Amino acid sequence: MADTFSLQRVLETFRSSLSEKKEVYIKYYIAGWQELVAFMNSLGNVFSFISKDVVSKIQILENFLSGENRSHYVTIQSMVKYELENDLVDLTKRGSHPESGCRTLLRLHRALRWLELFLERLRTSTEDSKTSVMCSEAYNESLAQHHPWLIRKAVGVAFCALPGRDTFFDVMNAGDHTQVVALLGESLPLIAEVYQITEDLYAKNNLLELP
Ligand code: 1Q0
Incomplete structure (x- = not known):
């Protein structure tokens, strides 16, 4: 990972995440x-409580990816199958599997919807x-429905510290505004597709409300 952000790279990683069979590679x-x-992180400390949570969720998934059962954690599809077949998911209330891959990825999945709506x-x-x-x-329209009042308040405060639209466009490192808009137009269908495949998989397996 290079130290400057680029929208192009985000686009490429999400593109690489789709297999030919339309499965999603967790890696x-x-x-x-x-x-x-x-x-x-480049936006400043107000956002660190958000990025810390994302980092810890990425870490949980990385541990599965490099752990002894890694062969089951190649795609979201194989993870769901494996964890469900082996009773590794707390389905209705938190119990012996508070950090399953399924519930952890669900949090990122909900955040991906936020990203899609925001970028659009x-x-x-x-x-x-x-x-x-x-x-x-x-x-x-997305994440707030899953967050308690206190987090919604904190998130509201963080939003007030966001840089303006021009800064966002610059930080994306994708050229002038017209080029950024074009690249966003290219990225969004991909992000939406990854989101929808995951959403359908979770819906089919009744996993959308995992505690
Ligand atoms: C750029 C501004 C960032 C705005 C982020 C908006 C969403 C904020 C939500 C933050 C909540 C974080 C506090 C922790 C919440 C957890 O309780 C919650 C549930 O987990 P758990 O284990 O308690 O059940 N966690 C989550 O819901 C995960 C939240 C992840 C938020 C991810 C935000 C991702 C932002 C990414 C950068 C945006 C870049 C935009 C432009 C880039 C151009 C491609």
């Missing part, structure tokens, strides 16, 4: 998140659009 899925964490707003925004408004609208 690249979390690599995409690592890029996003690097970006968040950014793509279609105009000069006077506010990033804080775009972020919080996207948040209220």
Whole structure:
């Protein structure tokens, strides 16, 4: 991972995460998140409580990827099958498997929806659009529904510290505004596809509300 963020690299990792059979490789899925964490860290300390949580979830998944059962953690599909068949998931309340791969990835999956909604707003925004408004609208339509009041408040405070739209465009390192908008147009269908495949898999297995 290079130290400067680039939207192009995020796009490439999410593209690599899709197999020919439309399965999702966990390795690249979390690599995409690592890029996003690097970006968040560059925004300042107000965001560190958010990035710490993402980092700890990435770490849990990385441990599975390098652990003795790693052959079952190649794709999200194989992970779900393996963990369910072996009773490794707390399905209704937290118990002996509070950090299953399935529940951990679900948190990132919900956040991916936020990202999709936010980037779509950014793509279609105009000069006077506010990033804080775009972020919080996207948040209220997605992640907020899964967060308690205290976290929603803290997130609201963090949004106020967001840089403006021009800074966002610059930080993406993808050229001028027109080029960024084009690249966003290319990235979004991919992110949406990865999201939808995961969503369908989780829905089919009744995993969307894992504690
Ligand atoms: C750029 C601004 C970042 C805005 C982030 C918006 C979402 C904020 C949500 C933060 C909540 C974090 C506090 C911890 C919450 C956990 O309780 C919760 C549940 O986990 P658990 O184990 O308690 O059940 N965790 C989560 O819901 C995971 C939250 C992950 C948030 C991920 C935010 C990802 C942001 C990425 C950078 C955005 C880059 C945007 C532009 C980049 C261009 C490609």
